[in-house]
Amino acid sequence: MSKTIQIASPGQFADLLKSSRIVVTDFYADWCGPCKQIAPIYEQLSAQLSRPNQITFVKVNTDTQKEIASQYAITSLPTFMLFEQGKQVDKIQGADPRKLQAVVKKLVAAAEGPSSGLGSSSSGSGSGSSWRVGDLPKGYGDVTDQVDVKGLELLNADSDFGTVRTLFEGSKPTGLQNGKAGEKTKDWVESDTDEQLMLFMPFQSTLKVHTLQITSLPPTSEDDEAPMRPKTLQFYTNRPHILGFEEADDIPATQAIELSEKDWDSTGTATVSLRFVKFQNVSSLVLFVVDGEGSGEKVRVDRIRIIGETGEKRELGKLEKIGDEQGE
Template sequence: MSKTVEITSPAAFAELLKSSQIVVVDFYADWCAPCKRIAPIFERLSQALSRPNQVTFAKVNTEQQKDVAAANSITSLPTFIVFRNGKIVDKVEGADPKQLQNMLQKLNQDVKSLGGEAGGSGGGGGGGTWRGADLPRGYSDITDQIEVQRSELLNYDPDTGGVRVLFDTAKPSALSGGKAPAKKDWIESDTDEQLLLFMPFQSMLKLHTIQLTSIPPPGDDDEDDEVPMRPRTIKLFTNKPHNLGFDEAEDLSATQEIILSEKDWSAEGTANIPLRFVKFQNITSLVVFVEDGDGEGERTRLDRVRLIGETGERREMGKLEKIGDEPGE
């Protein structure tokens, strides 16, 4: 269900600006072809970034709400405005992909300044965006560009968390101490040690680094085969339209293959894996194949996945014309 608010009156708009710290507004009209073309993109952003009373996405039909449009000096369609604490902080006129992308990046920084990325599930650690390793200089966390609803995880134990917990913005419960959470905020493999994770993206990405967090519980010599392992051999595949099968993943040539050892894991259980940047340009999806674990056990464990890099143009946007332009042939 969409989280986008349809503005029905000037009073409703004024109240929204008071009740939400950040408000992102799409000013549109039913007759505007570029408005219709970009509407699905706006809806996906709303689903990904909305946070109750903090970040709200709204739409204003300028034909029905002429006073609201006039008060905000709307002269072309579509127009996107970002309000913070009731004041305009950014504005994009027309359906310009580059300008919209820049606005989105600024919005992400605003969201993070509120104490955590939008769309996080809260998890066991509570409060704020957590990463187990520092960001490489000049790059940002772009995990929020993953289309979580279309992501797929194969061969995981259903008694552990599903694919969503891997992208949780909260600190893993295994690092928080205290009582274990009622619902496990990590995943473990099921029938053997292999895992296959498919992640499609909202936009084309340039991937610089992938950060994997794995925090197995301590064990003893008598139960080493029962304690889940950290991943050891990892194969990455780019731009696949869907997940691979296990036999396929074993046979295909990977975009990059990584073999991790104990020294690669930080004190917080995170492996910071630099990628061959030239091979990870203009990426629309990523498959992570955990081929085996580091030990003698039968299961592997993952607590978090973070993607580090740069965002590019949004997919499925096509050519978007400003108001007054003729549609392309």
């Protein structure tokens, strides 16, 4: 469900500017083509970064809210305005997704600094770096925000737990927040009939994928029915759709990796370094969790983060298969 608030009156907007530390505002119109083009990216930022009373994403229809549009001198669409503690701190005119993402994340990162008081209770930014340990590989950044969340697919997931979008939230998993894995919120994914999971991740831009970070926080008890951490992983690049389990057995993986106990750090995160030369021009990625590290029947995954570089933006809603026949 979208976390973006549709502004219905000047009073509502004024109240939000007072009650939320950061307010990101999208001034748009229904007839505006560029507004429609960038809307999915704005919604994705909202889904990743919104936090009650701290970071709020809103939309203002300039045709129905002319008083607000006039107050802030909106002369072109789309226009994005960023407010901190009620004061305008930035303005972006036009449908420039990279600039929008950069400005919003810079503001959120500044708000999550040591003096902000937001870090430990945050539901996360796109990087989610506040709870993970270690530095990103030199020269690369968190590109998880390039995942096209509307195209995500996950096979063999137990519906009693989180959805596929849960995997890409920046928020700190409840297993870390509370020191235990059995929370009522169940903000993780578990496999259903056996230990296998198949995840399809389409991207908004072609990516150079350097590293994948997988967080898994199974219970620490000796319960034989407790879910396991992933062990054997297979990656497939540039598939036009998700693979079936039998189909994956017949297709050579771009890379296969086997994790061991030493690969998991104190946050329950394994950093998977990919053969970078094979992941240079990636429009989609399929992750196949083949099995778990024990003798259980289910596998658990809490979060996934993608590290690399963004490339050429692809047309929204269109996934083109790009040849992955690249040299070692």
